[in-house]
Amino acid sequence: MAVALNSRLGNLGVIMLKVLVVDDHTMVREGLRRLIARDKEICVIGEAGSKREAFAQISHLNPDVIVVDLNLPDGNGLEVVAWARSLSQRIGIVVLTMSNMPEHVLASMQSGASSHVDKASPSSELLSAIKASSVKPLSFTARKLTQAIDAKNREVGLTPRELEILEKLPTGDTVLEIAAQLFVTESTIKTHLASIYKKFGAKNRVQCINTARKTGLLP
Known part of the structure; x- marks a missing residue:
């Protein structure tokens, strides 16, 4: 179910980064919302549990950053990534997934994501990725990007x-x-x-x- 939350201001009235969380598991979305709430510079303004809901929320909420899982009940998270990137070159897009397989890392990059983060990574890595993606949305980062490129190069x-x-x-x-x-x-x-x-x-x-x-x- 899609959830829209009120945006809020940080200390001294500084506007926080507006984040939309897209994941098909309610508990994961709730956990991410609590995690992100610890950072005074970031605010979750909405949630989506499917591709359809993500499209609607992105259009309605205009988030600064999207955190999206690859596996959605009605499609692939990369479809959300590609669609969001086609709408804006400014939006930060962080793919958060259980997979660090080379083909998934490269697919995230090719679809227009700003970053690819493993769900097993420290929470600080996700928070850093969210902030970095808002500054350089078109620069792709991933912990295993070099290994992924090397693996693909070996194929070629x-x-x-x-x-x-x-x-x-x-x-x-x-x-x-x-x-x-x-x-x-x-x-x-x-x-x-x-x-x-x-x-x-x-x-x-x-x-x-x-x-x-x-x-x-x-x-």
Whole structure:
């Protein structure tokens, strides 16, 4: 059941971060509300127990940050993440889940989340993630992000040098500029790019970047 709560002011009239909690378990939502209430800078203004309720509450309450579980009775929490991100580039989105599997971490990033937090993590990690997501909603953080990217890279089979070049592609730098940055020849970069494109099944830089983003190797 969706629950809307009155917003409140912190000490000295400072407006607190408005948080919407989305989880299909009532006890979890209540526990999160009590946990968040300990922080004087954050306030839970509403709760939702399903995707449908989450959509309605986000539209109605306009929260600063959403804390959302992956498993919802009428859909996936990532659908909420993607929908919320399509509405606003400013909203902070924290995925709070029991899973730290690489594919779930990367899926959270790809859907537009600001952070991925394990439910087994210390409460301080969640509170920090909520605050950080409100400041940099488009910067993704996760404790096991590096491991997740490494695991995905092993599947694709990029060499360390190829991964380094891949990360430079979205900057728009030319092949010659990338070569200068890496202190190698232009032909060397072209050789690496040919290998990268082949591994991604891409015909050009744009296709390569898009595929790399879909697989989680690029943000």
